[in-house]
Amino acid sequence: MASPGLRELAKKLYYCEHCGLCRSVCPILRQSSQEESVGPRGRKTLFLGLAEGQLRPSPVLAEKFYLCTTCRACYFKCPAGIDIGEFSILARHELVKARAVSPFIRRVTSSVTDGVSRGDIFGASRTKAKWSRGLDIPVNGETLFFASCMDSSMAYGEALLRLLQIPLRIGERLVSASRTLQSIGLYHLFESVAQGSLGFYRNTLADTVKSLQILGVDVAYMRENEPCCGVALHTYGLVDEFSEHARKVQKIFAEKGVKRLITHNPICGAAFKTLYPQFVKDWNIEVKHVTEVIAEKMPQQDLRLPSKKATVTYHDPCFLARYMNVVEEPRTILRRIENIQLVEPPHNRLDTNCDGGGGVELLYPDVCQDIAESRVKELVSTGAQKIVSCCPVCALMLKEGIKKTGAKAQYVDIMTLFYEAAKGLHK
Numbered sequence: 001m002a003s004p005g006l007r008e009l010a011k012k013l014y015y016c017e018h019c020g021l022c023r024s025v026c027p028i029l030r031q032s033s034q035e036e037s038v039g040p041r042g043r044k045t046l047f048l049g050l051a052e053g054q055l056r057p058s059p060v061l062a063e064k065f066y067l068c069t070t071c072r073a074c075y076f077k078c079p080a081g082i083d084i085g086e087f088s089i090l091a092r093h094e095l096v097k098a099r100a101v102s103p104f105i106r107r108v109t110s111s112v113t114d115g116v117s118r119g120d121i122f123g124a125s126r127t128k129a130k131w132s133r134g135l136d137i138p139v140n141g142e143t144l145f146f147a148s149c150m151d152s153s154m155a156y157g158e159a160l161l162r163l164l165q166i167p168l169r170i171g172e173r174l175v176s177a178s179r180t181l182q183s184i185g186l187y188h189l190f191e192s193v194a195q196g197s198l199g200f201y202r203n204t205l206a207d208t209v210k211s212l213q214i215l216g217v218d219v220a221y222m223r224e225n226e227p228c229c230g231v232a233l234h235t236y237g238l239v240d241e242f243s244e245h246a247r248k249v250q251k252i253f254a255e256k257g258v259k260r261l262i263t264h265n266p267i268c269g270a271a272f273k274t275l276y277p278q279f280v281k282d283w284n285i286e287v288k289h290v291t292e293v294i295a296e297k298m299p300q301q302d303l304r305l306p307s308k309k310a311t312v313t314y315h316d317p318c319f320l321a322r323y324m325n326v327v328e329e330p331r332t333i334l335r336r337i338e339n340i341q342l343v344e345p346p347h348n349r350l351d352t353n354c355d356g357g358g359g360v361e362l363l364y365p366d367v368c369q370d371i372a373e374s375r376v377k378e379l380v381s382t383g384a385q386k387i388v389s390c391c392p393v394c395a396l397m398l399k400e401g402i403k404k405t406g407a408k409a410q411y412v413d414i415m416t417l418f419y420e421a422a423k424g425l426h427k
Helices: 004-015 040-051 059-066 073-077 084-097 103-118 149-164 172-183 187-193 195-214 231-235 239-255 266-279 290-300 318-323 328-335 365-380 392-405 414-422
Strands: 143-146 260-263 286-289 310-314 340-342 386-389 410-413
Touching: 004 040, 004 084, 040 059, 040 084, 059 084, 059 103, 073 084, 073 318, 084 239, 103 231, 103 239, 143 195, 143 266, 149 195, 149 392, 195 290, 195 392, 195 414, 231 239, 231 266, 239 266, 260 266, 260 290, 266 286, 266 318, 286 290, 290 328, 290 414, 310 328, 328 340, 328 414, 365 386, 365 392, 386 392, 386 414, 392 410, 410 414
Parallel strands: 143 260, 260 286, 310 340, 310 386, 386 410
Antiparallel strands: none
16 A cells, blocks of 8 residues: 555646647657657556555556656646656655565665765775876865766776676666676776776866866865765665765765865756755755856856867756756857857757666666667767767767767767867966
């Protein structure tokens, strides 16, 4: 029997107007032959059945709710303002508590819980600060650069895919393998094999901090002591665990006197900006994405940067656009880099198309790979030479999409694009 709280929450779903607008934008629905049960409207009906006791918790039911990228496309189309992604998380929470999920999902949630508690979702806490070597970044300060384990260690995802010769699956095997490599001291061998992908993500973080320093923005970085934000716990339905972890993180930040967070990863940024205020009493830390900071500083300093001629298209990450409401700032940056021609894809800003990230890539890699390929095809239809974005999960998915489609385009992080243009400047 569902809890009274779940039934109370379900009342909001009765405001659904059955217009079907949510169906027109759901990436999962598009890649699932329009199967109603995995679309927003279908999951709404299933949630009502679960909340009202008409449906029993089961792994089959759980699959419908885990097949959601929480991209919020449906929320921005819904006249009633219903966020089906939020209800998907609530349903996952109920189903995990009832142990009504598949053995694979149980293993993933166990690995995520362990990784978060150790400070790195991939189990790579020992090497996650390696990107900062050689950079003059203090450990303590009121303004903290939150590097994010997804940013610093996402390369373990790409590298392990090649090393283990498995299909796109950043699941329990991947997390466990990374943790095992770290624990037995084989990460040196691993890093030599995975040098290329490790370099991409680490260079992105280094470029981000160096860009901030060029503009006179002083930040601190906690290095190996940086905690995981814990958003993956929330994503997989471990809501109680996320709540407890968020309070621990808040305590760590309070003890260090942190007043502001600057993130590169918009998933962590969205967690701090939208989730922490819901779960942590008196959360009062200002949260900004790095593109907000850069876009604010460039006009203030009347900064226009030289660059080689290139045509680029910009992919709005779902969490940056639809959770953090940051859409114009990246475009401000691109417009102030000379010789960069920005060509918008058909779906942009709040109407952006998801690229398949958001946690589903761990569980249903084939579906997410199809979504990534679809988004890449749309982006390269602009004729752009470079696909620009600013999210480690989007980087993973779009690079995979480029590889699978054979697209003649290069993925570039916006902070690397900025730094390459600005590195001739002095602080």
